[in-house]
Amino acid sequence: MLYPLPCVMVSCQKPGQRPNIITVAWTGTVCSDPAMVYISVRPERYSHEILCSTGEFVINLVSEKLTGSMDYCGVKSGRDVDKFAACHLTAIPSQTVKAPSIAESPVCIECAVEQMIKLGSHDMFLARVTGVTVDEDLLDEKGAFHLNRASLTSYSHGTYLSPGKILGTFGYSVRKRNNSKRRHK
Numbered sequence: 001m002l003y004p005l006p007c008v009m010v011s012c013q014k015p016g017q018r019p020n021i022i023t024v025a026w027t028g029t030v031c032s033d034p035a036m037v038y039i040s041v042r043p044e045r046y047s048h049e050i051l052c053s054t055g056e057f058v059i060n061l062v063s064e065k066l067t068g069s070m071d072y073c074g075v076k077s078g079r080d081v082d083k084f085a086a087c088h089l090t091a092i093p094s095q096t097v098k099a100p101s102i103a104e105s106p107v108c109i110e111c112a113v114e115q116m117i118k119l120g121s122h123d124m125f126l127a128r129v130t131g132v133t134v135d136e137d138l139l140d141e142k143g144a145f146h147l148n149r150a151s152l153t154s155y156s157h158g159t160y161l162s163p164g165k166i167l168g169t170f171g172y173s174v175r176k177r178n179n180s181k182r183r184h185k
């Protein structure tokens, strides 16, 4: 019941085999320094074996445009279809891992597995972030990064959502209180 979540496209590949994509909602950041993330994957998924044998994957964030492909990669198995071809997506070399990135994704987070933890229905792959590539459109002329321009899709209780209205920014509750105090002096 912990929603909304990012739903991401995880790309992976065994040497000599075609690349694959699995949609994952059980994912998140678990440490800032070193940057660490996790994905939880059921052992019966085709991708599970690829993740175990290569120890590498790329988390590709999903923009509104990629939502249909993300859904497709979450209902079809790489055992039966070439998901890159079926979704007209481009597998491009990553910088730090052998798993490919998805060229059409606005942000690609390259990951090296440090631990696989068996939890029950899902196995958790705890991984170190080894590299990140971002779409140039997300950088302004000064090089500042604007992630919200990517219009990332989230997942809540079976439904895909696009970003809603802005309710505040980091620390705004404290700033607001300070301002109102000043106004009342």
Ligand SMILES: Cc1cc2nc3c(=O)[nH]c(=O)nc-3n(C[C@H](O)[C@H](O)[C@H](O)COP(=O)(O)O)c2cc1C
Pocket (backbone or CB within 6 Å): 007, 020, 021, 022, 023, 024, 025, 026, 027, 040, 041, 042, 045, 046, 047, 048, 070, 071, 073, 074, 075, 076, 077, 078, 079, 122, 155
């Ligand atoms: C929105 C969404 C989120 C999903 N999240 C997960 C997840 O966190 N872990 C998982 O094992 N499968 C998850 N799935 C299911 C897999 O993506 C799906 O079984 C996929 O076909 C597996 O692909 P593969 O057999 O090529 O590995 C999700 C599917 C969707 C549509």
